[in-house]
Amino acid sequence: MLVTGAGRGLGRAMALGVAQAGATVVAVARTAGELAETAALAEPGRVHVLPWDLAAPDTADDLVAGAQRLAGPLHGVVHAAGIQHRAPAADFPADAWARILTVNLSAPFFLSTAVHRAQAARGESGSHVFIGSLASSIGLRNVAAYAASKAGVLGVVRTLAVEWAASGARVNCVAPGYIRTALTEDLFADAERAAWVAGRIPMGRLGEPADLAGAVVFLLAEASAYITGQLINVDGGWLAG
Structure with a gap:
């Protein structure tokens, strides 16, 4: 299995969860020390x-080849890498917009297509798990580029699920709610805001990275063999409330 963004946060928790479930994992991130x-x-x-560096999506085939040299054929991929920038929409920097769309949307799309080509060449299929967000479903303030990327991820998931279903490939999306990670550290630095967010979550607490692992392991496993094109929200009940 290939897991991007595996150096820390959600990606690390997913990589460890998949490994604990018995899979061999190729962990990908920019920083060798974190990996x-x-x-x-x-x-x-x-x-x-x-x-x-996933900011270069045109290297996706090389990434897949390198991963397969390390661990053999890839049976699944988890796109956990992601970046964020917070600013009012009217003042959003163009360079931040471009980089977020590249890392959060273009990179996972081109990586999944590279993985799919490698699987098809072997006459096999696999599971592709994209990571969405609450912003895949609702509007949130000051994250226009992130919201665009995560709404786009959901569109990619549904399109690939339909295109690849006949081959047996499955494509799904796991969308975390408010989880304590480096991306949300600045958001929760305000104790009052953190308390408000936790109070808005029906389960009464912020999520932890490990809370995502179960859904990801399930979607990679044969237990989910008839599930594709779906969005699974792991948000403590936020969208239900």
Whole structure:
């Protein structure tokens, strides 16, 4: 299995969860040191590390080839890498907009197509798990580029699910709610705001990265063999309330 953004936060938790479930994982992120920390938390030999800059989507085929040299054929991919920039829409910087759309939307699209080509060449299929957000479904303030990328992810998921279903490939999206990660650190630095967010969540607490692992493992496994094109919200009940 290939997991991007695996150096920290949600990606690390997903990579470790998938490894704990018994899969061999290729962990991808820009920072080699963070990837080494992820691998050290897993059973020896279970997580291989592959430093890579996902801001260059045209290298997706090379990334897949490198991952397969490390761990053999890829049976699934989890697109956990993501970046954020907060600013009012009227003042949103063009360079931040472009980079967020590249990393959050273009990179997972082109990586999944590269993985799919490699799987099809072997006469196989696999599971592709994209990571969405509350912003895939609702409007949130000061995150226009992030919202555009995550709404776009949902469109990609549904399109690929329909295009690839006949081959047996499955494509789904897991959308976290408010989770404590580096991307939300600035948001929750305000204790009053953090308390308001937690109070708005029916389950009464902010999420932790490990809360995402179960849904991801399920979508990678044969237990979800008849599920494709779906959005699973892991949000403590936020959207239900």
